[in-house]
Amino acid sequence: MNMREEASAAGEPLLEVAPASRRVGSATWAQTLGNIVVSVVGTGMLGLPYAFRIAGWLAGSLGVAIAGLTTLYCMILLIECREKLEEKNGSVYIQSYGDLGAEAFGRTGRYLTELLVLVAQAGGAVAYLIFIGQNLSSLLNDTSKHPISPVIFIFLLLLPLEIALSFIRSLSTLAPFSALADACNILAMAIVIKEDFQLFNSFSTRKAFGEVWGLPFTAGVAVFCFEGFSMTLPLEASMTNRRQFRWVLSLAFTGITLAYILFGIFGYLAYGEDTKDIITLNLPQNWSSATVKVGLCVALLFTFPIMMHPIHDIIESRLKSSGWFQKLSYNVRCAECVGLYGARIIMVMLLATVASFIPGFGSFVSFVGSTLCALLSFVLPAAFHLTFMGSSLNIWRRALDYCILLVGVVFAGHGTYAAISGH
Incomplete structure (x- = not known):
């Protein structure tokens, strides 16, 4: 029995035959650029000044640049794997990251x-909820005598809004929300940098290299900053002209990496050893600070559905392939629709509950980046690329793939050890 027959027997979603209508998306390059930016840029950037405080501004800059370049390269590896498989067998349609995993192993x-x-993806979504809850709480607590817990905002404000947004199923439909989120991110970052310049100190007063133990922590934050890896294949498939995806991806990552480095440097130079794990908590109590917090919260509010897209995709494919769900959908009218949307509601509620129990934003972001994101962003793409194209690669590309694979495994292992040991 071959792999495809095994998947069918196990009730798994198959690598589907792709009709022409499914092979051509509807998103333009500009819409895809917006979706890439909003998929990658999120709460992680707000922890960069704190990471630069630990590692030093020069070490932090190098770490972000290396993380960005390596992530871009590994995303292109996924595209090469899909093209190789579809070229080899024209009836195979690689729709998701899981499809590549099935073909490989x-x-x-x-x-x-x-x-x-x-x-x-759940870890990234949880980080979004933590950030929004903490910033809205700090914003109102600055002007109120009665402190309000971030948990209140998560359940009473965020949960209903995110459940409603989770009903949007198409990435092209989410493009206007992506544009709004990008605008909010740019405005918020600009105001933060303006505030930073007012407190700007020279490079001579800040350390270029910090403690050695801080480098893995900072690397974890940097990797998390480029999270959104599982959206690579859906974003490419959503384009009308898929050949444009590589240069659109490269353009997006060049701008994002440069913005991350500048943001981290300016934030650290402004506040030095007083830099907090969420930079917005360092801002003074004035209208511009309130604008930053509200703008970032709005941006992440509309980024959350894009972060949840791969989660919903996997869960729904599992439901549709299960025998009991197929019988229920056949026997009960509207059961499939109710079941799929019900699963989305349950997932959003579950992540909101998890977010309410996470105490530290910075440590959580570093842990997710150094373990799960490292495996997804480096280890699996290199392993897939070697599996599908190893024999056709020259010695330098094979060596690079093995190097990425090894470093990714060591990095993930260290992150797991640090989390268990409490370091």
């Missing part, structure tokens, strides 16, 4: 890949 590969995507 069978049923186990699919389960492992989808599990990592689920947990990593």
Whole structure:
């Protein structure tokens, strides 16, 4: 029995035959650029000044640049893998990261890949909720005598809004929300940098290299900053002209990496050793500070559905392929619709509950970046690329793939050890 027959027997979603209508998306390059930026840029950037405080401004800058370049390269590896498989077998349509896992390592590969995507995306979504809750809480607590817990904002404000937004199923439909989120991010970053310049100190008063133990922590934050890896294949497939995706991706990552480095440097130079794990908590109590917090909260509010897209995709594919759900959908009218949207509601509620129990933003972001994101962003793409194209690669590309694979495994292992040991 071959891999495709095994998947069918196990009730898994198959790598589908792709009609022409499914192979051509509707998103323009500009819409895709906006979706890439909003998929990548999120709460992680707000922890960069704190990471630069720990590692030093020069070490932090180098770490962000290396993380960005390596992530871009590994995203291109995924595209090469899909093109290789579709060229080899024109009837195969690689729709998701899990499909690549299934083609590479069978049923186990699919389960492992989808599990990592689920947990990593969930970690990013939880970080969004933590940030919004903490910033709205600090904003109102600055002007109120009665402190309001971030948990109140998560459940009473964020939960209903995110449930409503989770009903949007199309990435092209989310493009206007992406544009709004990008605008909010740019405005907020500009105001933060303006505030930073008012407190700007020279490079001579800040350390270029920090403690050695801080480098893994900073690397974890940097990797998390480029999270959104599992959106690579859906974003490319959503384009009308898929050949444009590589240069659109490169353009987006060049701008994002440069913005991250400048943001981290300016934030650290402004506040030095007083830099907090969320830079917005360092801002003074004035109208511009309030604008930053509200703008970033709005941006992340509309980024959350894009972060949840791979999670919903995996869960819904599992439901549709399960025998009991197929019988229920056949026997009960509207059961499929109710079941799929019900699953979306349950997932958003579950992540909101998890977010209410996470105490530290910075440590949580570093842990997710150094473990789950490292496996998804470096280890799996290199392993897939070697599996599908190893024999056709020259010695330098094979060596680079093995190097990325090894470093990714060591990095993830260290992140797991640090989390368990409490360091």
